[in-house]
Amino acid sequence: MNEKDFINLIRLCVKCGGCKTQCPTFLSRREETETARGRVKLLHALVEGKVKPTKKFNERLRSCLLCGSCANHCPLNIDLMEVFYHARTIIRDHDTTMAITGFLSKIAFKNTDLTINMIKPFQKLINNRLAKRKLMPANVQFTENQFKKTGIFMAKNKIGRVAIFSGCTIKHIYPELMFSAARVFNALRYEVVFPTSEVCCGVPFRSLGMEATAITYAERNYETFSKLKVDAIISLCPTCVVSLKKHYPALIGNGLENVYDISDFLRGKIDMDSIDSSGGPRRKTVNLRAVFHEPCHQRNELKNGSQTRELINTLRRQQHDTADPFDIELLEPNRQSCCGFGGAFSVFFSDMSNQILGETVKELDKTNAEAVITTCPNCIFQLSKAIQDKPIYHLIEIIEEAITPQA
Structure with a gap:
């Protein structure tokens, strides 16, 4: 975004306050500067030369979770996410915390396998300290990428071919989800490709104001995936x-x-009669009361949470009369809310992050569910800090349990 577009967008804001209704940081702190409206006011003052990017000023801009709720509730449809990403490029040179974190992130993401190998000897110590500070769940294990070369999972009677963009959290914390995806798509008769040259999607760098680095990573991923x-x-x-x-x-x-x-992709594609079941008998009977936690970027930007719910209900309908019924009672909290992760937000503002997490977990617990289902690995990571008495599943694991044969 250029400076002219940036200024035009912040001038569009009429300060109506619609952005406050679901803003996680405002609901946590109840302060005007913790809303999109308040942050836009600060940016107005900055571009007009009335204020300078001081430490406190920068903290107010960094304390945004970038969850997209404000843009989703803006009556003028202002692209507030692009406004706040660009704002971080402006303040980065005046923010020591962002500069140091960005420098370390650039080193860590350049070769994630090397980074993980370097911390492996100290992983237990690091885990214990970070878990005590509520910066990560207990017993998390960081792993190398499972694919040292491009992984291809062949399908019988193939009807198509898909590539999986794993993402850093799945690749290095929850790699089992990559294999769940491979089994699901193979059962649906799709060949599956995991390109080894995939790099970070770039969001962590944008959140740290490192636009040039995000562009470099975007170009690398585009080069990889556009050729497939x-x-x-x-x-x-x-x-x-x-x-x-x-x-x-x-x-x-x-x-x-x-x-x-x-x-989105699986909508209308799961037909139990056409699934490859040659690997053996169906999995065991599933009877589960689960609550759905809808991730912020699914709710506010993709806006397809209803399709996730329908997908699970489709599995229930198609398996209802089978010998091994799949029966999930899908519950809803009174209010879908942010888990409080936000990447670097959970480190920079750990107290607020854990307060937001605590409120969300309270709502989930009120349903008396036996498990939590979500569609985001980062939400799994964050929710696992506070939920130890019930499993947290990614949607792909639920689909795998429903449609793939026993191992």
Whole structure:
């Protein structure tokens, strides 16, 4: 975004306050400067030369979760996310915290496998300290990328071919979800490709005001995925989907047009009569009361949470009369709310992050569910800090349990 567009967008804001209704940071602090309206006012003052980017000023801009709720509730449809991403590029040179974190992130993401190998000898110590500070769940294990070369999972009677954009959290914390995805799409008769040259989607860098670095990563991913002859590029992370579909055109002028969230792609595609069941008998009977936690970027940007719910209900209907029924009672909290992760937000503002998490978990617990289902690996990571008495499943695991044969 250029400076002219940035100024035009913040001048469009009429300060109506519609952005406050679901803003996680405002609901946590009840302060005007913790709303999109308040932050836009600060940016107005900055571009008019009335204020300078002081430490406190910068903290107010960094304390935004970038969840998209404000833009989703803006009556003028102002692209507030692009406004706040651009604002961070402005303050970065005046913010020591962002500069140091950005420098370390650039080193860490340059070769994530090398980074993980370097911390492995100290992983237990690091985990214990970070878990005590509520910066990460207990017993998390960081792993190397499972694919040292491009992984291809062949399907019998193939009807198509898909590529999976894994994302950093799945690749290095929850790699089992990559294999769940492979089994699901193979059962649906799709060949599955995991390109080894995939890099970070770029969102962490944008959140730190590192636009040039985000562009470099976007170009690398575009180069990799645009050359693949696939029917779709699918991600199990809503944030990655938003980045590939929405951010890349703004950053590099090219978007990956055939990018899908798992719920979008599988809509209408699960037919139990056409699924490859040659691997053996169906999985055991599933009877579960589960509450659905809808991630912010799914709710506010992809806006396809209803498709996730319908997907689970479709599985229930199609398996209702089978020998091994799949029966999930899908519950809803009184209010869908942010988990409080927001990447670096959970580190910079850990107290607020954990307060937001606590309120969300309270709402989930009120349902008396036996499990939590979500569509975001980062939400799984964050929710696991506070939920130890019930499992937290990614949607792909639920689909795998319903349609694939026993191992």
